Amino acid sequence: MLVVMRPSHTWLVASHGGHLSEMFDLLDYDPGSMLVVTYISDRASKLRNAVFVHNIGRNPLRFLVTLLKVMVLMSERRPKLVISTGSEIAVPVFIVAYLLRISRIYVESCTRVRTPTFTARIVYPLSSVFLVQSPELISSFGKKAIYEGGLV
Amino acid sequence: MIFVVTGMHPAGFDRLVRIADFAAAQSEEPWIAQIGSSQYHPRNFQTWFRFCSWEIARDHLDRSDTVVTHGGYTAVEAILRGRNVVAVPRRREFHEAIDNHQAEFVDWLVSQGLARTTEKSLELADFVADRSHLTSSRYTRARRALEEKRQRIRTFLRRVISVTSK
Numbered sequence: 441m442l443v444v445m446r447p448s449h450t451w452l453v454a455s456h457g458g459h460l461s462e463m464f465d466l467l468d469y470d471p472g473s474m475l476v477v478t479y480i481s482d483r484a485s486k487l488r489n490a491v492f493v494h495n496i497g498r499n500p501l502r503f504l505v506t507l508l509k510v511m512v513l514m515s516e517r518r519p520k521l522v523i524s525t526g527s528e529i530a531v532p533v534f535i536v537a538y539l540l541r542i543s544r545i546y547v548e549s550c551t552r553v554r555t556p557t558f559t560a561r562i563v564y565p566l567s568s569v570f571l572v573q574s575p576e577l578i579s580s581f582g583k584k585a586i587y588e589g590g591l592v
Numbered sequence: 593m594i595f596v597v598t599g600m601h602p603a604g605f606d607r608l609v610r611i612a613d614f615a616a617a618q619s620e621e622p623w624i625a626q627i628g629s630s631q632y633h634p635r636n637f638q639t640w641f642r643f644c645s646w647e648i649a650r651d652h653l654d655r656s657d658t659v660v661t662h663g664g665y666t667a668v669e670a671i672l673r674g675r676n677v678v679a680v681p682r683r684r685e686f687h688e689a690i691d692n693h694q695a696e697f698v699d700w701l702v703s704q705g706l707a708r709t710t711e712k713s714l715e716l717a718d719f720v721a722d723r724s725h726l727t728s729s730r731y732t733r734a735r736r737a738l739e740e741k742r743q744r745i746r747t748f749l750r751r752v753i754s755v756t757s758k
Contacts, residue, residue, distance in 0.1 A: 449757055457600030458665030461646070465669070466746055467753075481600070482643050521756045523749075543756045545749070550742075551665055551697045569752055573745060589744025591668070592700065 448475035448489065448517070453524040453533045455495070456481045462549060463525045475519070477510075477533060496528045507532040514540055525549055526559040534566040545569040548577060550591035556580045594720055595656035596625035597666045600643070604630030605662050605688060607711075608680045612660050613637065614713035619720060624652055658720045663694030667707055671735065672742070676723040677707040678716060704734040 452467065454460040456479045463469070472488040480492045491513065493506045506529075514536050522537045523545040524530035530546060537544045548560045550573040564570055564581055572578060573590020596612045598605040609630045616623040616636035625640040626649070634640050644652075653659065659670035663681035670677045679701060681694035701707040705728070708719050725731055 450753060461669065462665045465742075466749055468746065483600070483645055483649075486645055521753065523753075545752060545756075547745075547749070549665065550668060551663065552693055553696045553700045555691055555693045555696060557693075571745065571748075573741075588748040589741040591738070591741060 448473075449520045450474045451477055451519045451522045451533075453477040453522055453529055455479050455527045455529045456484050458551065459525045459527055459549065460484065463523070463547075466525070466547060467523070475517075477529065479529065493529065496532070498528075503528075503532060507535065510536045514542065518542070521545065523547070524563070526557055528559050530559055530563050534563045538566045543568045545571070547571045547590075548573060550574075552577060553592060593652075593656045594619070594621055594623045594658045594660060595652045596623060596627075596637070596640075597649075597659065597661040598626060598628040598630060599662045599664050599666065600628060601662075601682070601689075602629055603688070604628045605680075605682060606630045606632045607686060607688065608660070608662055609634055611680065611711065611713045611716055615660075615716040615720065618714065618717040621657075621720070624656075626652075657723065660716065660720070663698040667698070667701060668738075671701070671706050671738065674726065674735070676720070676726060677701075678719045679707045679709050680711065681709070704738075705730045706734050706738065 452463050452474050454463045460478055476487055476490040478484050479495045494502050496502045496506055510532050521543045522533055525547050534544050544567050546563050546567040553574045554576050556577055570584050571586050574592040575587045578585050578587055598608055609627050609632045613634040613636050622638040625637045627640055653673055656675055658676040660678045661667050663679050667677055667679045679698045681698040682688035684692050698709050702709050710716050
């Protein structure tokens with residue numbers, strides 16, 4: 441389901457709620473300036489310059505459908521960069537971006553102090569830049585993981 | 593005004609809504625609640641709704657004195673706006689979440705004096721009425737440290753984006 445599409449170098453990818461709010465805050469998001477890829481929800485429906493996908497949850501069929509949709513979109517639009525705060529929506533996007541050699545930044549949510557997300561573990565090997573917001577999380581990942589402030 | 597936030601979780605957060613509803617019965621102030629998919633029907637709030645747009649949520653955050661929230665990002669938004677924050681984590685034991693990261697997060701906020709936590713409605717009513725800790729030097733220091741840390745990662749991201757866009 442497409443809403444408004446404008447050429448956009450940077451895609452912001454986040455599931456609804458806190459992940460998206462955090463993304464907007466981290467980037468001082470100027471509404472409409474970057475394409476937002478997020479889940480269908482009433483809350484997000486008024487976003488300008490956005491693409492909506494179904495909530496993947498742990499549903500393999502939805503995952504595949506989203507993967508295909510993202511593959512078509514990303515091959516057409518060719519952003520330079522995708523940034524995600526999670527959660528699972530990052531996985532299909534990062535897989536496609538990895539294959540298309542599009543830069544990928546993952547930022548683990550600042551609400552994660554000691555226990556990383558399942559998503560983070562999956563996208564770690566796929567990320568160009570991988571940020572955690574608590575120094576305690578560094579030891580959960582390899583040497584690619586960076587801490588540059590955030591919460592703790 | 594007290595703003596209650598349960599977030600977007602598909603199962604809602606009945607326990608928080610119930611605690612807040614009982615606390616609201618002890619309170620003279622208006623309570624507005626976003627209850628998500630919770631099944632429990634509150635009786636003591638001035639207004640409640642399930643979900644709302646960002647603009648409305650931001651508006652409530654800006655106009656509230658106290659924010660009672662699940663242990664998610666809203667707690668950070670509320671703290672950065674200088675609100676009196678009470679955070680109630682979703683717990684795996686009650687099937688409210690798949691892990692206890694919210695409890696770890698809330699414990700950290702409490703350890704810094706940035707928020708308080710409770711599972712009891714009477715205690716919540718007390719916390720809502722008492723905002724004195726917001727003027728303490730401990731709180732001021734902790735909040736400034738949080739703002740600096742968030743600014744640091746924002747600056748880093750801006751730099752990475754501008755390098756990648758070239």
